[in-house]
Amino acid sequence: MNVLLKCVVRYVVSFELDFKGWRERNTVNTVPYTSSIPQLPRDTHPLGNFNSKKITVVGMGQVGLGCIASILNQDICGTLAMIDIAPAAKKLEGEAKDFQQGGGFHQTATILASSSYDVSEKSDLVIITAGVPQKPGESRLSLVERNAKIMGAIMPEVLRYSPKATIMIVSNPCDIMTALACKLAGPDFPQGKIFGTGTILDSSRLQCLIAQSMDLDPRNVHGYIIGEHGDSSVPVWSSVRIGALPLLAPGQPVDDTLKAIHKAVIDSAYDVINLKGYTNWAIGMSVAYLAKAVLNDNRTISPVSTCVRGLYGIEEDVFLAVPCSIGSQGVQRVAILPLTPEEEATLQKSAKGLWEVQKPIWEQLDSQN
Structure with a gap:
């Protein structure tokens, strides 16, 4: 039995080494957002399965609400925080109650809602959808100046309450907003930990x-x-x-x-x-x-x-x-x-x-x- 076990272990290890070589040949390390920052090796984290995590969605427009609905329907997290600007506080409260009242039809999730970022504290994932919406006939790139200011106000608050969170950018224009979010986070924030929904x-x-x-x-x-x-x-x-x-x-x-x-x-x-x-x-x-x-x-x-x-x-x-x-x-x-x-x-x-x-x-x- 011990001999068989040793053979199996050697077999698995040899495949692991082979695939590691494939990975090194066909993929590259993540790239820091600007050339003035040295490219550092990423820590290797073992695969895991985490059943109860916290997600914050910033921006409760139609896209943010679509994200909330999909996340709840797929039972992805244990706590879900919704953040929107103060003028929308009344509507935000209504949206949160509406989602909470459907709790009997999805995995039990704590739903928080506020115009203050303190509800996002210790999030594992922060999803940023906030921004000026795209108008009919308007390209995503034309949104850049307006939404860059909004991103500049959001990122310090996100990092203040969830400095270890992974951050996903949905706001348009997605690619530029992701670049700006990385630059606002600064060189000490791990490269690759902020990414955009892309294509x-x-x-x-x-x-x-x-x-x-x-x-x-x-x-x-x-x-x-x-x-x-x-x-x-x-x-x-x-x-x-x-x-x-x-x-x-x-x-x-x-x-x-x-x-x-x-x-x-x-x-x-x-x-x-x-x-x-x-x-x-x-x-x-x-x-x-x-x-x-x-x-x-x-x-x-x-x-x-x-x-x-x-x-x-x-x-x-x-x-x-x-x-x-x-x-x-x-x-x-x-x-x-x-x-x-x-x-x-x-x-x-x-x-x-x-x-x-x-x-x-x-x-x-x-x-x-």
Whole structure:
């Protein structure tokens, strides 16, 4: 029996070593938000399953409420704190009571609500959705100046009450807001522990459109949209799989049908905003999916927004969505996705466009420090 056990142990250890080598070849360490900060190795945390954790959602607009509903319906945490600005206190109280009264239909969760950040104390995960909403016909990038001021007011309060929390940014423009949140948190905050929802919803929209055209379950379509969560996003057609089968043969060009699918993905949010005034349910479900990955330390690979300086020929301190391993500490590792020359060039163009918008606010923060 002891001999058999020793053999099994050696077998498991050998696989662990092999896969560690694969990880080192195919993924990279998280990148600090600016080049003036040294890149430090991340602590290795063992996988775990945490059943009772605390989540705070900042911003109780339609997106924030969509996140709350999805998190409660999936029984993700034991305590859920809702924060909104003081003028909305009466409505916030009503929303909290409404959720509390549904407690008989989901796992018992303590629901807190306040315009003060003290209810967020010792959160394991803070989700920031607060910001000026996107208007019909308005691009996400046009929101940057207004929402940057809001982020500047939120981050000190979040860090004051939950200095060890993982932070997920949903506010638009998501990539720039994530970059600013990291810079506001400062160099002592662990790299990768703040990340944005990135293109996880864009990728879901892509999967659904392809699946509908093939009469398949969307979960059988595997592929990513990367880059900006917005108009310059990049569909990685070269890596799309239907089950285990590649969508395109090696070297096969992207045809007009696939280009039309990508355009439909870009237009999806605008379509919903034009029809109902806002988006909330799909983004709420994607946030809950990522929240579960964080609180259960799942190491789920999803395209979220993180610093990509030094990757794919990008030199600026920009945050873009790329496939990342998500766990209790946020982004654990950044996967190196093979791109065609055309895909890489498009991603670089997306990064430059994003940097032009981000640069003035980035430099303004530098001058204040």
